[in-house]
Amino acid sequence: KRNHTLKPRVVLPENYVKEMRPPARKGQPVIVEFSIYVVDVNSINVEDMDFRVDMFIRQTWRETRLQLPDDIFEEGDDHVTLPPEFFDNLWHPDPYFLNSKVTEIAELTHKFSSVTLYRNQTVRYAARMHAIIACQMEFQLYPMDIQSCPIYIESFSYSNQKVRFRWSEAGVTINPELKLLQYHIGEPLRLEETNGYMIDKDGNYSRLVVYFRFERQIGHHLIQTFAPSSLVVMLSWFSFWLDLDAIPGRVTLLVTCMLTLVTMFTGLRADIPPVAYVKALDLWMAGCMMFVFAALGEFVVVKVLDKQYQMNKNKAQDLPRIIPVRLNGEKGSCGTVAAWEGSGVRCRKVDLTSPTSPAAAAAAPAVHPAPSAPHSVPHLVGVERRQSILQVAWLDADTGQERVLWREIDKLSRVVFPALFLLFVTMYWPVLLLKTKTSS
Numbered sequence: 001k002r003n004h005t006l007k008p009r010v011v012l013p014e015n016y017v018k019e020m021r022p023p024a025r026k027g028q029p030v031i032v033e034f035s036i037y038v039v040d041v042n043s044i045n046v047e048d049m050d051f052r053v054d055m056f057i058r059q060t061w062r063e064t065r066l067q068l069p070d071d072i073f074e075e076g077d078d079h080v081t082l083p084p085e086f087f088d089n090l091w092h093p094d095p096y097f098l099n100s101k102v103t104e105i106a107e108l109t110h111k112f113s114s115v116t117l118y119r120n121q122t123v124r125y126a127a128r129m130h131a132i133i134a135c136q137m138e139f140q141l142y143p144m145d146i147q148s149c150p151i152y153i154e155s156f157s158y159s160n161q162k163v164r165f166r167w168s169e170a171g172v173t174i175n176p177e178l179k180l181l182q183y184h185i186g187e188p189l190r191l192e193e194t195n196g197y198m199i200d201k202d203g204n205y206s207r208l209v210v211y212f213r214f215e216r217q218i219g220h221h222l223i224q225t226f227a228p229s230s231l232v233v234m235l236s237w238f239s240f241w242l243d244l245d246a247i248p249g250r251v252t253l254l255v256t257c258m259l260t261l262v263t264m265f266t267g268l269r270a271d272i273p274p275v276a277y278v279k280a281l282d283l284w285m286a287g288c289m290m291f292v293f294a295a296l297g298e299f300v301v302v303k304v305l306d307k308q309y310q311m312n313k314n315k316a317q318d319l320p321r322i323i324p325v326r327l328n329g330e331k332g333s334c335g336t337v338a339a340w341e342g343s344g345v346r347c348r349k350v351d352l353t354s355p356t357s358p359a360a361a362a363a364a365p366a367v368h369p370a371p372s373a374p375h376s377v378p379h380l381v382g383v384e385r386r387q388s389i390l391q392v393a394w395l396d397a398d399t400g401q402e403r404v405l406w407r408e409i410d411k412l413s414r415v416v417f418p419a420l421f422l423l424f425v426t427m428y429w430p431v432l433l434l435k436t437k438t439s440s
């Protein structure tokens with residue numbers, strides 16, 4: 001019965017010891033060249049800070065002990081491809097992914113790997129692998145963050161004096177059809193050949209590094225976060241157009257805006273792990289909430305001041321407009337106009353309807369030195385109250401209507417709030433873009 005399997009001894013000498021590395025010039029390491037074709041990157045998992053990559057990983061090295069008879073090659077070929085089982089008959093390097101959580105060779109009916117022997121005694125081993133790679137992610141610039149995730153390939157047992165890893169000319173290539181939901185893979189990928197940090201008595205371990213750059217696409221967050229939250233802030237400005245007396249309307253509008261923002265940002269928090277530092281999104285959230293909070297605060301302050309003004313105004317209107325003020329040096333109380341007239345005490349009348357007039361100004365100091373006069377105290381309060389009222393309220397020259405300082409704040413806020421929000425936006429985005437650029 002004929003056996004068509006290629007026997008290892010056909011290509012390997014009798015004295016082949018697979019545990020010994022191929023003979024190299026004295027003191028020279030075996031050079032192993034790597035190339036990677038990334039088929040897919042999926043599950044960039046910010047919760048666990050890792051990502052899953054499917055790839056073809058290829059290694060080539062010279063095995064000078066191979067004896068390759070012509071009849072194992074097909075006509076015109078310079079290589080013969082063998083099934084994965086043949087790999088176990090050969091010496092082979094022992095790379096591993098230093099920062100992987102899981103590594104496995106894909107399998108269906110057989111392992112997806114192959115060994116190719118070349119006429120020039122080069123061995124090529126290719127395998128399709130899945131790996132879950134740990135990545136130290138940083139979220140300071142989230143959602144404009146760029147994650148730099150390296151894959152470290154290191155020899156497990158051979159120091160760099162025995163085996164040295166190199167990137168082949170092909171290096172690392174990415175499937176051009178690869179699309180990620182939220183990320184863009186920055187190219188070209190940065191490749192490095194270094195020595196590992198673990199120092200053996202024979203030296204370091206040879207290490208290859210490929211840095212994946214995952215640039216988060218802002219589009220998703222523009223639609224889901226930035227645009228809606230900006231609209232909610234703008235919505236809160238409508239309260240400045242509502243009347244100061246529309247308390248339920250204004251409070252409902254502002255509180256609803258605040259709750260909408262809180263709900264929106266609570267939902268977003270689930271997208272990334274709870275890190276201990278401030279993220280760019282936190283600043284945006286805080287900014288938006290501050291604007292709505294400030295609008296609510298403005299309403300409360302203006303409403304309280306207006307209420308006090310209205311109360312003072314009503315009380316002041318109940319007070320007498322013309323009061324008798326005792327002349328300097330006179331004894332006795334003037335009291336009210338009715339009480340004073342005919343009392344014999346020398347007083348003079350002061351018209352308080354115009355307290356800023358010289359008469360009222362003159363009256364005030366004249367009243368102060370007479371604390372003993374019991375009836376002068378309410379009149380003094382009346383004078384001061386009238387003065388304070390007239391400082392915060394005035395008649396509109398065009399309409400002749402009373403205008404109150406507090407109510408003017410609402411009008412000012414209609415301009416100041418949008419202007420400040422615009423300033424916030426124009427400072428936030430350039431700083432964020434600049435930081436993103438410098439971090440990549």
Ligand SMILES: NCCCC(=O)O
Nearest residue numbers: 056057058114126127
């Ligand atoms: N069909 C996958 C081949 C992979 C490789 O040998 O590079």
